[in-house]
Amino acid sequence: MNNRLADLLSRRPYLLADGATGSNLFEMGLVSGDAPELWTLDHPDRIRLLHQKFVDAGADLVLTNTFGGTRYRLKLHAAEQRVRELNRAAAQLARAVADASGREVLVAGCMGPTGEILEPLGPVSIVDARAAFAEQADALAEGGADVLWIETLSSTEEVEAAIEGAKITGLPVVSTLSFDTNGRTMMSVAPADLAQIARRHHLAACGSNCGVGPSELIASMLNLSAATDADMVLVAKANCGIPQYVDGAIRYDGTPELMARYVQLAVDSGARIIGGCCGTSPEHLAAMRKALDAYVPGPRPDAAMLEATLGQISTGARAQLSGNLDRAAGSASGAAPRVNRRRSKISSNP
Numbered sequence: 148m149n150n151r152l153a154d155l156l157s158r159r160p161y162l163l164a165d166g167a168t169g170s171n172l173f174e175m176g177l178v179s180g181d182a183p184e185l186w187t188l189d190h191p192d193r194i195r196l197l198h199q200k201f202v203d204a205g206a207d208l209v210l211t212n213t214f215g216g217t218r219y220r221l222k223l224h225a226a227e228q229r230v231r232e233l234n235r236a237a238a239q240l241a242r243a244v245a246d247a248s249g250r251e252v253l254v255a256g257c258m259g260p261t262g263e264i265l266e267p268l269g270p271v272s273i274v275d276a277r278a279a280f281a282e283q284a285d286a287l288a289e290g291g292a293d294v295l296w297i298e299t300l301s302s303t304e305e306v307e308a309a310i311e312g313a314k315i316t317g318l319p320v321v322s323t324l325s326f327d328t329n330g331r332t333m334m335s336v337a338p339a340d341l342a343q344i345a346r347r348h349h350l351a352a353c354g355s356n357c358g359v360g361p362s363e364l365i366a367s368m369l370n371l372s373a374a375t376d377a378d379m380v381l382v383a384k385a386n387c388g389i390p391q392y393v394d395g396a397i398r399y400d401g402t403p404e405l406m407a408r409y410v411q412l413a414v415d416s417g418a419r420i421i422g423g424c425c426g427t428s429p430e431h432l433a434a435m436r437k438a439l440d441a442y443v444p445g446p447r448p449d450a451a452m453l454e455a456t457l458g459q460i461s462t463g464a465r466a467q468l469s470g471n472l473d474r475a476a477g478s479a480s481g482a483a484p485r486v487n488r489r490r491s492k493i494s495s496n497p
């Protein structure tokens with residue numbers, strides 16, 4: 148198998164992934180409630196421009212505009228029959244920008260949550276979810292993706308369905324979860340659980356994306372790196388600051404300086420692929436590239452150093468950092484699935 152990700156990682160200590168898709172598309176005119184994925188065919192120039200800006204800022208890897216590209220998500224926009232068309236076209240757009248860059252840039256076929264609750268808690272069967280992910284993955288591979296990139300998922304059942312669906316392509320598979328509920332995902336999965344999943348499914352890389360803010364994300368990276376095998380490639384993709392609700396919209400107020408510092412702490416916590424999630428603009432990414440290239444790795448940060456540098460972390464993440472993996476440790480909100488929150492969250496695109 149031609150594994151361009153492993154090949155590039157064998158020659159570079161760190162790779163810079165790109166920044167946000169959703170929040171940058173809102174800046175370009177996307178309206179809340181619209182499906183970003185439809186823009187791939189309705190406004191290909193804008194999607195191409197966003198990829199180009201990230202590549203110009205120094206990204207080594209760009210994610211396709213396909214976060215909501217499963218038939219379950221596209222059905223909300225009456226586009227469930229367009230899975231192949233939209234995913235293939237999105238991969239082709241990113242591929243064209245990557246190949247014209249004059250250097251090595253990888254295309255990661257982005258796969259987000261279905262938005263459904265899977266069995267045994269919900270109505271969608273594992274078999275159906277796996278088939279939906281396989282359908283998406285196959286189209287992304289056909290469009291030229293180098294790797295399949297499963298992100299922002301919360302439940303073990305859905306992550307495993309996505310991984311198994313993605314694997315039918317033979318491409319390397321990366322999976323990152325959103326540890327946004329007191330050190331765990333909202334379905335109560337901890338970084339140590341992801342380490343097991345990565346091992347079981349031979350993932351090319353695993354990590355943490357989105358969530359609460361850079362400090363909490365680094366805490367999840369520390370907890371993940373403590374649980375994974377030493378040769379597991381880790382991915383950090385933090386939001387650009389802590390999300391705040393201002394004037395009817397979610398805003399991210401992280402500065403390029405904050406994101407530059409975050410990149411360095413991501414390196415020190417074990418990440419080898421580092422990027423930004425919601426709110427991360429091409430300007431932020433350029434600062435992150437500079438910080439990454441100039442950085443001489445330092446010691447593994449502890450909780451006190453992390454909080455002094457990037458801000459507070461949750462009690463759940465802190466308990467895990469001190470070696471307490473007990474679900475009851477600081478998991479007041481993390482012990483039970485939070486279906487309502489999940490429902491409201493799934494409309495957001497990182």
Ligand SMILES: [Zn+2]
Pocket residue numbers: 356357358386424425496497
């Ligand atoms: Zn995000």
